[in-house]
Amino acid sequence: MLIPVLSALFLSSIAPAEPSSSLARADRQAIVESLSEAIDAYHFSPDVRARYRHSLETIDIAQAPAGPAPFALFLHRRLQAVEADGHMGVYGPDRTAGILGTAEFRDEESAHVSGEPSDLQGPDGDAIEQGRSTEQSLPEVAPGIRLWRLEDFSTDTLDRAGIESRLGALRSGEALILDLRDNRGGEARLFRWMAGCLFAEPTPVYAIEIRIAEGSQLTRRGATPSAACRSAADRPMAVLVNGMTASTAELAAFVLQARGRARIIGSRTYGASHAAEFYPLAHGFGAMIPIGRTFDPLTGDDWEGNGVVPDLQVDPDGALDAAIADLAIRTGP
Known part of the structure; x- marks a missing residue:
């Protein structure tokens, strides 16, 4: 069974692992299978996890990128194309891909595929606004x-x-x-x-x-x-x-x-309103998987996607x- 290593209601920093230069076909297949297993075990929506699983099952592994970061981004974008989710993300060993789900899917021109999650703070402001x-x-x-x-x-x-x-x-x-x-x-x-x-x-x-x-x-x-x-x-x-x-x-x-x-x-x-946890996958990869829905207790409204x-x-x-x-x-x- 996959064990969560980071319990997080919302976005968090994730420490990188040591990346490899290339992934063999069998390694890529193992990563896909572990991702599918984690989604099936922990994603809160039966409908969405079934559609994610179907999309992963139909991947042509031979045609998928061999580099760890490109492969993570490939998986990330494939899932977002099925159901865009602000917290759903796939991470390579160096934690550089799949950091921002919905925004990265909305605008590929502004996709952030380098730097750790904690680096995505934007530039510092002037002296009044710092610290x-x-x-x-x-x-x-x-x-x-x-x-x-x-x-x-x-x-x-x-x-x-x-x-x-x-x-x-x-x-x-x-x-x-x-x-x-x-x-x-x-x-x-x-x-x-x-x-x-x-x-x-x-x-x-x-x-x-x-x-x-x-x-x-x-x-x-x-x-x-x-x-x-x-x-x-x-x-x-x-x-x-x-x-x-x-x-x-x-x-x-x-x-x-x-x-x-x-x-x-x-x-x-x-x-990004869904509750999420980070789960380790095969070969140092990881996934942030939504495990629940957060919403206004008075109206039932949330801000996911919108x-x-x-x-x-x-x-x-x-x-x-x-x-x-x-x-x-x-x-x-």
Whole structure:
């Protein structure tokens, strides 16, 4: 049986293995068979896993690329052609192919086939926007407007006390801009802790239905208001997003928009809502396989494939200026 080596609700970094220069036909066949086995064992949708399996069974191995990275990308694109999924991905031993599912499938011209998953953060911003996830005070980017630039939702840079201290430090009358551009996600509980500061009442955040053997398990998660940062619950708020805002970062934008808590500004987000785990395959390959569906417990809606559509659609490079102007209008003199 294949054993998951990384349990991840959303997108995560995956350590590379030592790549080989070429794969024999038998090796490629073994990789395909192990991928089919993993999908059959763990993918949450019976219909989708059957269609994936059929597509893999009809591969002409002799015609498939022999290089590890090209072969991983070949498998990745074949699966995405069957069912585009923001978290479904096939990785070669060096972890350089199949990193972004839906976006890579939508636009082959922008396909990213080199660099590890953790490298896909985009260029650093200016001095105002760098390193916000580890600072205890948020910079003022305009009179009465604070900015929090979050590169990910990771416990390496965030904990509950840090979240609550940052948001609890907002002064009366100040507004908040949460910058999630190029944020590829992380741990959903970190956003739930954040939501505990941003909502004055207990608030449903997400529901997740996970495959368990041939059945499923439904779990609902909500945010509980925190006394340590309750002052942040009534602060005017904007959230900046772009096409590389994914997974838990999309969850944040989705919930804050759906509950009427913040204005979303920028461009449509990536579109990855399914829960996923990473499974090892033959010859150092691996696959991120969706094991469940994440959705809004109030409406049943999710953002898989479609992403979150901003309230104010602007070029992401100009989203900060647009948010400052929007908040200035909303808050008045």
